[in-house]
Amino acid sequence: MSTVAALRRTVLRARVRVALDTLALALPLGLAACALAWRVRGLADAAVVAAIAVLAAAAAIAWRGRRFDRAWLVSRLDATRRDLDDSAGLLFAEAARLRPLQRLQRARVVERLGARAMPDLRPPWSSRAIGACWLLGGAVAAAALLWPTARPQAPGSAPGAVPAIPGEPRRIEAMLEVTPPAYTGLEATRAPSLDARAPVGSTLRWMLRYAPQPDAVELVFHDGRRLALERDGESWRASERLQGPMLYRVVPHGVTGADRSPLHRLDAIPDQPPRVRVLAPGRSLTLIDDAAAPATLRFEVRDDHGVAAQARLRITRTEGTGENIRFHDHERVLAGRGERRMRVFEARLRPTDFGLQRGEDLVARLEVFDNRAPQPQLARSASVILRWPPEPVLGADGLDGLARQVLPAYFRSQRQIIIDAEALLQERPRLAADEFERRSDAIGVDQRLLRLRYGQFLGEESEGGRTLPTSDLPTSDLPTSDLPTSDQADAEAAGGADDHLHDEAHADGHDHGSADDRAGAGGTPSAPAQDHDHDHAAGPGAPPSDGFGDAGDVLETFGHTHDIPEAATLLDPQTRETLRAALREMWQSELHLRQAVPAEALPYAYRALDLIKQVQQADRIYLQRVGSQLPPIDPSRRMSGKREGIASGALPPLQATAGDAPLAAAWQALDHADADATTTALDALQAWVDEHRDRLDDPLAWLARIEETRQDPGCESCRARLRALLWSGMPRPAGGIGRRAGDGAVERRYLDALGRGEGAP
Incomplete structure (x- = not known):
């Protein structure tokens, strides 16, 4: 055998040792897991666990054996054989690429390896870990196999069946099939249990088998309703649509005690409406700086069974303020992204595309349906408001008070008067002279009514009323309102020197002044004009009045003083001056409209509108903060024990409903x-x-x-x-504080001291 082959065999032996060591560690754990799964879930689940354990062991063997390669062998040889001079790597190098000195060293390494036996390079066994795994696995497997089980049922018996009596029908099989509605996307299930939990609208199908066969089988529900099963061969079948939770029992005819058999439960899971969440913007009210820049709206919709693929985005633009506000509705259809149970709807809105102006709002709300059939459920998101704020207005800074909104109701009618006047001028060629004058006079009447309504905010009275025949002298040396509040004064300012109207104005007790006092060169009333003197009280040294009583007595009985109009309002001085200027312009506009010259009235009407807008933008008043005034404490009652005048604090006795x-x-x-x-x-x-x-x-x-x-x-x-x-x-009783018994020594001493007026002991 060559040296290289011997080295490869050494590597193989090391890998085998690692594989056996890994199996020794994994085998007890896998067996314990299989025993536990077989005991809890059954044989099929135990087989699945065994397959998973085998795959896990194979993966562990491959992972541990990957480091036993040529580099590991070279390092181990150099570490165990000092005579190789750290040159074991030359054994695996190509001879053609070696230098003469390297080839000489390689020959020496081969010679030295052949002279002695090959060292055992296999890793040692994991003895302690193997012992711990076998102990743990054996304990788990023994516990799973020795754990007591429920008493086995008799063959052919079903859960919840009535104890069989010889000769009576006995249930040998039961099956309940649940088919959820199609829109839920859930699959039908079949189980031997007669209890079920299913979505509302699911179809329930029962299949029961008896031996011997009964005459009839019924399902008796807790509300008294009965459902008869139909026989189909050897089986009894019935179906029912689940509309709500209910209890029922199976009652076969001819079985003793069947009407007392255990109850079975059917739970109906209602379909929840979609849940809409606003992802962007992060706040419900967003102030925008540039209406031309697009704004991104993003909504997340979740549902238990499915969300419709499309949704409606309803957009409302508000126009105006106060009572004269108008709404413009728009609608967009959005397509959702994501899976059926969670979709995201997104839209990019450019506020200028909807005609948004400064001071107006753009309100968006998403409407989405779910997939429930036949009637889907609608859900709406919270409103997202995009507001383009108006131009900032310098208010009354430094005032110590609380701000309240006032004057929001009547600041839009002046614009309508301008529109009506311009429309009348355009139709003038087609109108007769008397019709033109009549319509111009009607617009002037509207201007007068608007002027009077604004005059109320300066402490003035309405027109047309009679006053008491008291003194003609003013009640104060302070200047009064310079605004006319009577139709008679209107006639004088218009230049109509009607004696009857002039006399009637003076008969009312209102010294309106002459037209020259109220109108300057340009026809604008002058400020110092006093046209609202009610003459409620005579000044010092005034001559007696020609009336039927003394001026002071009449004023005290019937009158009211408001000779300083500013004292009757809560407007700041700057706003009052602006409103007073607007009333002067309205006066001139009314004057020319009543004279059938609407073209000359328009400049005054436009200036009045501009001034009214300024008042509208400064529509805040400031009230001084006032602290609470508590009643004074009577020190003579303290620590006296007297309860006269104090309501009883005893609680009524608790009674059950x-x-x-x-x-x-x-x-x-x-x-x-x-x-x-x-x-x-x-x-x-x-x-x-x-x-x-x-x-x-x-x-x-x-x-x-x-x-x-x-x-x-x-x-x-x-x-x-x-x-x-x-x-x-049971309802919880209302809480109460029990009275002190007062029969202890300390309590008696305390009450005696209170009775003697000594205070606490």
């Missing part, structure tokens, strides 16, 4: 061995369960325990299980 009386009665009856009382209590308890199904977590468990106790009233374990359910269903 009348509707829960069957629970208490059943609890007491189950604690005694009286069969009649137990039967009566169980009947009442079953009626209570049927009435309060929504209150209980698992009503079928209650019915099963009641039936179990009814069949065997002497079963202590059955009573204990039913009492446990009763305890979980």
Whole structure:
């Protein structure tokens, strides 16, 4: 045998040693796993475990043997044979590539290897690890084989069958097939157990076999409904659609005690609606800086049986604020990505494509259906709001107070007046003169109504009312509102010197002033004009009024002072001045509209609209923070023990709810061995369960325990299980604080000290 062949044999022997060592380690563990699987799951599962164990052992052998190669052999030879001069690698080199000196050294190595026996290079056995594995595997296998099993059933018997009596029908086979609805994608299952848990809408098919054959077989449900099985050869078959959870028992005719056979349970799993989660954006309200930039919306939808492949994205754009807000709806169809139970829907929206302007919102919400048939379920996501904020407005900084929104309701009507006036000018060539004047006057009336509504925010009154005939003198030296609030003043400002209207204005007690006082060169009313003096009280030294009573007495009885309009509002001074300027422009717009000159009214109307928008953007008021004012404490009552005037703090006695009386009665009856009382209590308890199904977590468990106790009233374990359910269903009493007994030495000393007025001892 050549030297190289001997070396290869040495490597092979090392690999065999490693393989045997690995098998010695894996064999006890594999046998223990097979024994455990055979005992728990059966022979088929044990075979699967054995195959897995063999594959795992082969993989371990290959992994451990891969390091025994030529490099390992060279290193081991150099380490064990010092006479080789660390030149064992020359044995595997090609002779043609060796130099003369290397060929000479190689000849010496071959000679020295042939002179002595080849060393044993096999790795040692893993003795300790092998012993531990065999001990562990033997213990697990012994425990699995020696663990006690349930008592074997008689041949041909089925679980839950009624004990057979000679000559009576006996169930020898039972099978329940469950076919879920097609939309769930679940496969049909068949099991010898008559209990099942399936989705709502599943089709249940029973197959029972008896020997000898009974006359009829029925399924009796807990609600009293009966389902008769039809005979098919040697089998009895029936089918039912599962609509809800129920209990039932199999009752073959001619079998003694069949109506007391064990109950079987059918649980119906309802189809859950889809669950929608917003992935992007991360917040429900997103402020955008550039409406032209696209925004990404991403939704994740999950469902227990499947999500529809397409979904609807409903987009709503809001326009306006306050009560005059309008909505524009849009809709997009999105295709989902992912598997049927979890899909992701994504959309990229450009707000400008929907006409979004500053100060408006774009609200998006996803609507998606699941695959339930025949009626799919709809789910909606949370709303995602994309807001393009308006231009920042400098507010009232440094005010110590709370902000509240005001004036949101009437800041859009001025624009409609402008639109109506422009439309009237376009239709003027087609209208008669009187029709044009009538429509212009109607727009002027609308302008007057809007002006009056804004005037209320400056503390002014409505027009058209009579005042008390008190003094004509003003009530204060302070300037009053410079805004006209009467139609008579409107007529004067319009230049219509109607004596009747002028007299009626003065008869109302309102000194509106002349038209020259209110209108400047440009027709704009001047600020100092006093056109809202109610003359509620006479000043010092004023002459007596011609009225029927003293001015002070009349004011005290009937009047109200608001000679300072600013005191009647909560607007900041800058906003009041802006609103006052808007009212001046409205006055001029109304003046020209009532004179049938809408073209001259439009500039004033536009300026009024701009001022109103400024007021709208500064629609905040500030209220001073006020602390709570608690009533003062009466120190004379402290530590006195007197309870006069104090309501009783005693709690009413706890009483059981009348509707829960069957629970208490059943609890007491189950604690005694009286069969009649137990039967009566169980009947009442079953009626209570049927009435309060929504209150209980698992009503079928209650019915099963009641039936179990009814069949065997002497079963202590059955009573204990039913009492446990009763305890979980009883209402919790309201908590209370018990009164102190007060009969101890310390308590008596304390109360005596309180009675003597000495305070605490």
